[in-house]
Amino acid sequence: xxxxxxxxxxxxxxxxxxxxxxxxxxxxxxxxxxxxxxxxxxxxxxxxxxxxxxxxxxxxxxxxxxxxxxxxxxxxxxxxxxxxxxxxxxxxxxxxxxxxxxxxxxxxxxxxxxxxxxxxxxxxxxxxxxxxxxxxxxxxxxxxxxxxxxxxxxxxxxxxxxxxxx
Amino acid sequence: xxxxxxxxxxxxxxxxxxxxxxxxxxxxxxxxxxxxxxxxxxxxxxxxxxxxxxxxxxxxxxxxxxxxxxxxxxxxxxxxxxxxxxxxxxxxxxxxxxxxxxxxxxxxxxxxxxxxxxxxxxxxxxxxxxxxxxxxxxxxxxxxxxxxxxxxxxxxxxxxxxxxxxxxxxxxxxxxxxxxxxxxxxxxxxxxxxxxxxxxxxxxxxxxxxxxxxxxxxxxxxxxxxxxxxxxxxxxxxxxxxxxxxxxxxxxxxxxxxxxxxxxxxx
Numbered sequence: 001x002x003x004x005x006x007x008x009x010x011x012x013x014x015x016x017x018x019x020x021x022x023x024x025x026x027x028x029x030x031x032x033x034x035x036x037x038x039x040x041x042x043x044x045x046x047x048x049x050x051x052x053x054x055x056x057x058x059x060x061x062x063x064x065x066x067x068x069x070x071x072x073x074x075x076x077x078x079x080x081x082x083x084x085x086x087x088x089x090x091x092x093x094x095x096x097x098x099x100x101x102x103x104x105x106x107x108x109x110x111x112x113x114x115x116x117x118x119x120x121x122x123x124x125x126x127x128x129x130x131x132x133x134x135x136x137x138x139x140x141x142x143x144x145x146x147x148x149x150x151x152x153x154x155x156x157x158x159x160x161x162x163x164x165x166x
Numbered sequence: 167x168x169x170x171x172x173x174x175x176x177x178x179x180x181x182x183x184x185x186x187x188x189x190x191x192x193x194x195x196x197x198x199x200x201x202x203x204x205x206x207x208x209x210x211x212x213x214x215x216x217x218x219x220x221x222x223x224x225x226x227x228x229x230x231x232x233x234x235x236x237x238x239x240x241x242x243x244x245x246x247x248x249x250x251x252x253x254x255x256x257x258x259x260x261x262x263x264x265x266x267x268x269x270x271x272x273x274x275x276x277x278x279x280x281x282x283x284x285x286x287x288x289x290x291x292x293x294x295x296x297x298x299x300x301x302x303x304x305x306x307x308x309x310x311x312x313x314x315x316x317x318x319x320x321x322x323x324x325x326x327x328x329x330x331x332x333x334x335x336x337x338x339x340x341x342x343x344x345x346x347x348x349x350x351x352x353x354x355x356x357x358x359x360x361x362x363x364x365x366x367x368x369x370x371x372x373x374x375x376x377x378x379x380x381x382x383x384x385x386x387x388x389x390x391x392x393x394x395x396x397x398x399x400x401x402x403x404x405x406x407x408x409x410x411x412x413x414x415x416x417x418x419x420x421x422x423x424x425x426x427x428x429x430x431x432x433x
Contacts, residue, residue: 012315016383019307024204025261025296080267082205083260086389095388096316096379102421107429120391128395 006046013091014039021087030084033073037088041066045092056126059092063130066092071138085131094123181222183245190239190247192284193217197228197235198251199266199291204258207232207397207405213270220274231405232256232412258389265290298338305334305384313380318373325362325371326380332361333381348419355385355423363431378424386420387413 017038018031041062048058070084101116197214211228214237218226224242235251273283309330310323336357340350362377371377390413398406
């Protein structure tokens with residue numbers, strides 16, 4: 001696998017993400033963000049796997065990055081997270097392996113079926129875990145932020161009341 | 167602050183069952199549209215809860231799985247109203263999800279009143295989808311780019327674009343004929359596999375499996391499988407199991423359609 005192949009693959013993944021986004025009813029400027037996220041997510045996966053990690057670690061880390069990016073972006077441009085997240089994840093979706101799993105099941109080749117079934121579940125699980133971790137981290141950060149804000153306001157009010165008493 | 171809130175609650179108390187039922191049904195309708203067009207279960211529950219409070223209920227219990235919504239909302243005078251909504255169709259259309267999300271955000275902030283909200287929801291439900299020609303182009307682009315992505319050559323990509331048109335025509339036709347979704351997956355993939363094998367015989371593209379992978383990504387429920395696992399990890403176990411078994415069944419049907427043709431013609 002050479003560099004040229006990686007670049008072609010990333011660009012093709014990016015085009016696939018954008019086309020799926022259009023199919024899912026997104027027509028405005030968000031497509032640019034989705035193109036960026038889809039391409040960058042696959043680039044992260046390629047960097048991880050060529051750095052010697054297994055493909056599950058690669059998928060997990062790239063899903064984590066994509067989910068974190070779409071959580072932040074959704075709060076900046078005020079859009080639902082899911083509409084950014086799902087198109088961006090298209091290159092990582094294990095559709096091909098899911099097909100081979102079922103293909104070997106239909107053919108009656110149970111050894112290959114078992115291998116592929118394990119692989120698909122592990123891949124989808126790695127992606128799902130990445131998404132969940134990022135979304136809970138975002139929730140945690142924002143709730144800590146809200147609590148801190150509340151605390152500061154409460155304290156200011158107390159100070160004002162004390163001033164008033166004096 | 168407290169005074170005005172009390173005043174509002176008393177005002178809502180005077181409303182009849184029929185009116186409160188209408189408010190509840192518009193909240194449930196909004197949730198149903200969100201679920202139908204691809205929002206997560208937890209988000210749907212959260213939205214219905216907020217909408218009920220914004221419509222003047224004192225609280226709501228929402229239970230949602232992928233195919234149904236049950237809401238019991240309680241008024242501040244102790245009345246309880248229950249509505250159930252069955253969802254049969256699932257299409258990913260995030261444009262509509264975003265519109266409904268924006269509408270409910272506006273309603274909760276008090277920018278629009280419930281009647282306007284109700285009308286806007288109906289408008290979103292009845293609005294037309296994307297033009298078929300655009301969707302066909304997207305089917306071509308997705309097939310071509312993903313078949314190159316999974317290791318096909320440029321010629322394979324071109325062949326995938328052509329078989330993408332066949333796939334789109336089949337999907338469109340089975341939607342018009344209202345086919346069962348499992349049968350639809352099987353028939354669509356069988357015809358597409360046939361088209362791919364014919365293309366390879368003619369001499370466009372050389373690796374039938376790489377060409378088919380581009381088309382498969384459009385019919386195989388990979389997104390559904392991933393999001394069902396996400397629902398399960400998130401705590402919505404029932405919804406996750408439902409959509410996962412649906413995804414696996416559909417994947418079997420897709421593989422059956424492709425495999426039947428490949429085994430029969432020896433691709």
